[in-house]
Amino acid sequence: MPDLRFQVTGAAPVPYASAPSLALQLRIENTPQEEIRSVALACQIRIETTRRHYSEAEQQRLSDLFGEPPRWGQTLRSMLWAQASATVPPFCESTVIDLPVACTFDLTVATAKYLNGLKDGCVPLTFLFSGSIFYADAEGALQVSQIPWSSEAAYALPVAVWKRMMDAYYPNTAWLCLRRDVAERLDRYRTARGLATWEQALESILP
Numbered sequence: 001m002p003d004l005r006f007q008v009t010g011a012a013p014v015p016y017a018s019a020p021s022l023a024l025q026l027r028i029e030n031t032p033q034e035e036i037r038s039v040a041l042a043c044q045i046r047i048e049t050t051r052r053h054y055s056e057a058e059q060q061r062l063s064d065l066f067g068e069p070p071r072w073g074q075t076l077r078s079m080l081w082a083q084a085s086a087t088v089p090p091f092c093e094s095t096v097i098d099l100p101v102a103c104t105f106d107l108t109v110a111t112a113k114y115l116n117g118l119k120d121g122c123v124p125l126t127f128l129f130s131g132s133i134f135y136a137d138a139e140g141a142l143q144v145s146q147i148p149w150s151s152e153a154a155y156a157l158p159v160a161v162w163k164r165m166m167d168a169y170y171p172n173t174a175w176l177c178l179r180r181d182v183a184e185r186l187d188r189y190r191t192a193r194g195l196a197t198w199e200q201a202l203e204s205i206l207p
Helices: 056-061 069-075 110-117 159-169 180-192 198-205
Strands: 004-013 021-030 035-047 079-088 094-102 122-136 142-146 152-158
Touching (some): 004 122, 004 152, 021 159, 035 094, 079 094, 180 198
Antiparallel strands (some): 004 021, 021 094, 035 122
């Protein structure tokens, strides 16, 4: 029966996708060495917030999520970042695939607010794998087994990679979500004053 081992070896922005996406390079090794016909792979990706140091500037930017720093011993918790899936093509001993992860820059989403609040360093991630393995037995017959829930991998995602991806999709831009009635009031304010853009309307209000 296959015994798959997983290792995340790198990450890079996906160019020209319809939405911001990262490609996480995933190495899969099989022991013993049956012929793997395919793997229907599912992965839960979690941010391990307690496994890194935060500068004073980062603590200030993240206070909206975790409160004041003296309380972080109670408020810092692992956060679900994404659910990813991939179909792994045939291999025997090992293979490397790209695991696509869709990302959001909506700062009302806790994980986006967290990632945007980091200045540098790395984001500690845990990958929890599941899914089905389709393989050939000694006689060549097709068999199916499940990836055990204990299958995990860890990876330190450079903050610079996430920022580079967002800069590619939203250069010098951030998303702001407003209640519909507030957006309508702001639009009326902008129109009444002959302002061309939302930025000009907000700049005229801000000190």
